[in-house]
Amino acid sequence: MADLTAYSLDFGDDFRGPELDRSKWPPFYLPHWSSRRAAAANVETGPNGLVLSIGQNQPPWLPAIDGPIRVSSIQTGAFAGPLGSTIGQHRFNPTLRVKEAQPTERLYVPLYGRFEMRARMHLCPGQLAALWTIGFEDEPERSGEITIMEIFGDSVDAASAELGHGIKAINDPSLVTEFSAPRLPFSPARFHVYAADWDETGVSFYLDERLLTRVEQSPAYPMQFMLNVYELKPSNAPSPRLEVDWFRGYRRKAAA
Template sequence: MKNIVLAALLTVFAVPSFAQWKLVWADEFDSEGAPDPKIWEPEKGFVRNEELQWYQAENAYCKGGLLIIEAKKEKVKNPDYKAGSNNWKENREFAAYTSASLTTKKSKSWQYGRFEIRAKIDTRAGLWPAFWTLGIKGRWPDNGEIDIMEYYRDMLLANVAWGSNEQYKPIWNSVKKPLNTFEDPKWADKFHVWRMDWDEDSIKLYVDDLLLTSQDLSKAVNAKNKDIKPFHQPHYVLLDLAVGGDNGGDPSGTDFPARFEVDYVRIYQKK
């Protein structure tokens, strides 16, 4: 009986897992105007995945305690246009949409820790918001990619990727969770918390404390470029709202503007 009572007391008064973490960096986006340029570098132009949007700095701004990344339907001339080019970044004379992508590549990176974001995403057709990380050494995907939050085509995704024997062809640990499995018709109208818990042994990805996927890092080793350790090196953070592209879907029936609203980004490491 004594052991049962003791076990119950330990359960009631257990130190929460959060107690092992120390906040080492955060952006609460409390200053109005452009995101802190000492931290966030905006990407520019056509960047990846044959997406439809032109990335530009002015589509990301802080207002009312939120970082707002806004996608707009507007025509922008491509200064790199070359008629007849086989390069998708050059053969489009115009972009039909604009948006923003922010990265800490030149300012901040962290190896291991708890990465957390509280945000509200637009889940309409053709939109592709993401909160993700890349390793600082090696070409993609050998440097390692972690998609803490990714959404497209009515699904949340939680992904970890690293290098295969073929260049630019990753090995994926990818979990897709359809939004209707939350059984909440107003899920997309609310803010949610996504997080990654990452240490030398594993990566675990959550939404609102629900574990979406985990990865044993002893098995996440580049097949070809083994000298690059994709998940045993610092990673930097990216925040973006893409439109269309390889996975994003068809935005033609969606009314713009669309918004990816971020309350905070916080990084914790173990004490």
Template sequence: MGGVPETLPEPPARQPDLDDDFAGPRLREDLWIDHYLPHWTTPDRSGARYDFDDRGLRLRIDEDQLDWRPEDAPLRVSNVQTGNHQGTHRHRPDGLVVRTASPTRLLWAPSAGRVDVTVTASPDAGCMLAAWTVGTEHHDPRDSGEICLFEIDAGAAVARCGIKAHHDDRLTTDMSEVPVPSGRHTWTAIWGPAGTVIGCEGVVVKRSAQAPLYPQFLLIDLWEIGPRSGPYPKTAHLHHVRGWDLTP
């Protein structure tokens, strides 16, 4: 028999620094940029497709949506992120180059913190919904580590979560597969000097002694990976995000 599930700690007893229930009718420009890593591509490819309904923000992949970069095809993405820096997330070894000048914007980028993300994943074949924080790199290119709250493939019974080192040699990649609830559910990441905790629906699903202790952007994205197929649009919902900056 398994042990008693470990519950997450209560959130800080103060108002969050980042709080959005996506009531619409427009995306809050003080919190979000609706382009995925725009410096590595062009605006017509990085721009998100989305709308609002009674459930919140509906991220979409449309049939006419371009691949994020021609070199990555077939790969389309609709994303919102809490800032940008020209150079953030140098995640490919195939000659990433800056194609669109992109000013540094630090809308929410704590070096330690807590974030709660409430979503409904996509049921559409070929899609993945993900939420993650990643080092801004605006101080040091080594500051590139990632906390992956979740990567959920459409129809999957498990999600991937954990730490990705990328170019930070102070970290070691440590990912796990954990059960994923159906329907609407909330994921949490808490990180600081004591390490990183990831939870789902109030229960701890991953612990690590590691934490990227430098400014982190939050990104939430819907991907379609592979050739176009099936009906469009393909969708996922983002219902609520709360975040606390706990930088010492």
């Protein structure tokens, strides 16, 4: 196991309750650009943990701009400007305007720490599962992304998969995108622990406690978590499923 003696548990969820804990995870994907109704996640919790999937009749979350993409996502914060403004988290298209005003929620928005998720996923081509952080974006340039895990179903075969991880600058001029997706000999359909250790100097990425890489740059502002599955194009394939046993966030202890 990872040596966590230098850390204290800051946030955790094993998703065993009968419903998603809304004090930790609003179940809407960037609802300010769409609406809570269109962006609502298909989510289950219970004895086996969290399951995110795409419902049979679930609509595309933002068809006018993002096409047929359907997504189920939970996140640990929300911030956007007033109706009609261009202020909002993860503004991935310059035409985006706030369509539905949202309450500001800072449920778990840490600055630095170690973060771990034990999960498995079932993905077909045209599907995606991911765990990433985004800047809270209370200032527009605070928009960088730390991708802890990003797996496309197209990359998965019987013996391996491509595991995306790294930093994306998005609209942060202080960052440079440094992202890779090496093919690794593992099966995403089995449980693995995906982790990142983020400090003032950089971010280290891990799979089952094995160091994959370290990026020597670091967003210097609080970030929230995004946990999601996507269907990127219409398909007759089974729904993507992301099954999460637990998620944990740790804060480094102050020096004695």
